[in-house]
Amino acid sequence: MSEKLKKILVIVTATIIAFMSLMPFVWMVFASFMKSGEANVYPPKLFPDEFVLTHYITLFTRLNLTRYLINSIVISVGVTFISLIINSMSGYAFAKMAFRGKKQIFNSLLSAMVIPGQVTMLPVFLMLKYMGFINTYWAIIIPGMASIFGIFLIKQYALSIPDSLIEAARIDGGTEIQIYWKVILPLCKPILVTLGIFTFMGTWNDFLWPLIVMTDSSMYTLPVALANLMGEHTQDTELMMAGSVITIIPVIIVFLALQKYYIKGIMLGSVKG
Amino acid sequence: MKSKTKFSALLLFLGPSLGVITLFFFIPVIAAFSLSFSDFDIYSLGSWEYLRFVGLKNYIDLINDPLFWIALKNTFYFVLLGGPLSVGVSLGTAMLLNSKYIKWKGMFRLIYFLPVVTTLVAVSIVWRYIYHPRFGLLNYVLSFVGIGPVDWLGDPNLAMPAIIIMAVWKNFGYNMIIFIAGLQNIPEELYEAASIEGASGWQRFRNITIPMLAPTTLFISVITMIGYFQLFAEPYIMTQGGPLNSTLSIVYYMYQEGFRWWNIGYSTALAFMLFIIILIGTLIQFKVQKIDE
Numbered sequence: 001m002s003e004k005l006k007k008i009l010v011i012v013t014a015t016i017i018a019f020m021s022l023m024p025f026v027w028m029v030f031a032s033f034m035k036s037g038e039a040n041v042y043p044p045k046l047f048p049d050e051f052v053l054t055h056y057i058t059l060f061t062r063l064n065l066t067r068y069l070i071n072s073i074v075i076s077v078g079v080t081f082i083s084l085i086i087n088s089m090s091g092y093a094f095a096k097m098a099f100r101g102k103k104q105i106f107n108s109l110l111s112a113m114v115i116p117g118q119v120t121m122l123p124v125f126l127m128l129k130y131m132g133f134i135n136t137y138w139a140i141i142i143p144g145m146a147s148i149f150g151i152f153l154i155k156q157y158a159l160s161i162p163d164s165l166i167e168a169a170r171i172d173g174g175t176e177i178q179i180y181w182k183v184i185l186p187l188c189k190p191i192l193v194t195l196g197i198f199t200f201m202g203t204w205n206d207f208l209w210p211l212i213v214m215t216d217s218s219m220y221t222l223p224v225a226l227a228n229l230m231g232e233h234t235q236d237t238e239l240m241m242a243g244s245v246i247t248i249i250p251v252i253i254v255f256l257a258l259q260k261y262y263i264k265g266i267m268l269g270s271v272k273g
Numbered sequence: 274m275k276s277k278t279k280f281s282a283l284l285l286f287l288g289p290s291l292g293v294i295t296l297f298f299f300i301p302v303i304a305a306f307s308l309s310f311s312d313f314d315i316y317s318l319g320s321w322e323y324l325r326f327v328g329l330k331n332y333i334d335l336i337n338d339p340l341f342w343i344a345l346k347n348t349f350y351f352v353l354l355g356g357p358l359s360v361g362v363s364l365g366t367a368m369l370l371n372s373k374y375i376k377w378k379g380m381f382r383l384i385y386f387l388p389v390v391t392t393l394v395a396v397s398i399v400w401r402y403i404y405h406p407r408f409g410l411l412n413y414v415l416s417f418v419g420i421g422p423v424d425w426l427g428d429p430n431l432a433m434p435a436i437i438i439m440a441v442w443k444n445f446g447y448n449m450i451i452f453i454a455g456l457q458n459i460p461e462e463l464y465e466a467a468s469i470e471g472a473s474g475w476q477r478f479r480n481i482t483i484p485m486l487a488p489t490t491l492f493i494s495v496i497t498m499i500g501y502f503q504l505f506a507e508p509y510i511m512t513q514g515g516p517l518n519s520t521l522s523i524v525y526y527m528y529q530e531g532f533r534w535w536n537i538g539y540s541t542a543l544a545f546m547l548f549i550i551i552l553i554g555t556l557i558q559f560k561v562q563k564i565d566e
Contacts, residue, residue: 090290120301223394
């Protein structure tokens with residue numbers, strides 16, 4: 001094969017795959033602006049005859065989407081911030097504090113990661129039910145407050161902080177909390193951003209757990225609301241596409257803004273393997 | 274030598290995380306294990322006095338439950354076909370983007386990665402319409418090559434393949450990123466030396482790329498397998514487990530038994546079966562990798 005032919009082949013393949021990756025999103029966006037019924041024709045149309053906002057208006061007025069959007073934002077932001085604090089304190093302790101059984105505790109945490117989350121779902125559900133947290137934000141926030149993966153990520157990063165820095169702060173009379181807050185956290189900023197995006201997106205996109213603990217429709221997160229809407233509005237293709245656009249846009253924005261940190265996180269997470 | 278940290282500091286720094294993980298992970302694992310030997314159901318939910326120890330009954334019932342075997346078969350179908358396909362596409366696209374012919378690598382990488390970050394429920398809905406037998410985009414494209422119209426999600430033989438295609442589309446970008454890094458760690462000299470000795474492109478791939486990527490591939494295979502065993506949202510949104518239970522997965526069945534019918538004892542037994550299967554699968558992958566070396 002000649003060099004030139006090879007080059008064309010590679011570029012054409014890459015372009016076709018890019019096209020296939022984007023096509024569902026392109027269609028989703030355009031269909032969301034079509035008039036009712038316009039997406040259900042043969043041959044399928046890519047562009048709407050006329051851009052209409054009807055479905056977005058319906059979603060935000062009649063179908064209460066504002067409420068679900070707020071639920072999703074409060075839960076995702078809440079889990080992200082609380083878990084960042086708790087995981088970073090823990091990761092720092094595992095990296096820099098000396099205590100008995102540290103290695104054993106850390107290793108048992110790591111090996112527990114092979115247990116799939118579904119195993120704990122029923123008991124956690126029952127616990128939250130008896131505590132009265134079902135159908136509250138806490139049902140998602142509390143179990144999400146600490147994560148083994150998060151602790152691991154922070155610990156690996158914090159190991160690279162020189163001990164002398166911490167010693168110096170201690171000699172200056174800093175308490176443990178002050179050292180953590182004023183020395184460790186600022187130094188850990190890149191990994192905190194990385195872990196923050198992972199947590200935010202994971203919580204935003206999660207489906208099974210919110211589906212289980214949010215049974216009252218006013219507490220639905222966007223994915224649960226969307227799945228529920230699908231049951232009643234299967235024929236309203238354009239409306240469902242508008243709902244999908246709204247659900248996806250926030251994660252796309254976060255990803256595009258911070259993609260460098262996200263990609264780095266994938267690499268850090270895979271180093272261990 | 275570092276001095277021992279004061280207990281109060283440890284309690285402050287480790288207490289919250291270990292407390293949450295113990296209370297909401299370790300204890301529930303033990304509780305789930307115990308519940309799987311009980312007949313915890315909707316009556317016990319009201320009052321504990323209806324709770325009885327039933328020994329291995331739930332596990333024996335599982336083995337005699339045809340739906341469990343169907344769910345198991347479907348899940349294995351998804352994992353064993355979808356898993357390798359995903360890893361293959363990830364490796365293929367990683368090599369493509371690693372090629373010297375591609376300019377704007379960052380842009381391609383970004384586009385390939387977009388499906389990964391988007392909400393699974395939303396893209397499952399979008400794909401449900403793409404698969405529509407009459408108005409769907411896919412059948413329209415296929416009509417140009419004389420195929421169709423295919424009832425993707427309505428045909429019991431095609432529903433799972435359709436879900437696999439979507440899953441590969443959604444996930445390949447993640448592993449691609451890891452593969453790209455793995456490829457960049459292979460010293461260029463290896464390929465140059467092989468070229469001088471007249472090795473073909475395939476030989477270089479088989480004798481340099483594959484062995485050098487082995488640890489990366491093992492890691493990717495394990496995380497992909499674990500993730501794929503937990504199939505749930507795609508069938509929930511796209512097929513509701515149908516048609517004819519052809520897309521009912523283990524987690525979907527567990528969800529139905531546990532949270533629809535409140536057969537909690539039975540459902541936790543199902544969850545434990547899933548855990549054991551994942552554990553065995555992981556061990557097998559490590560073993561196979563060792564033999565290869």
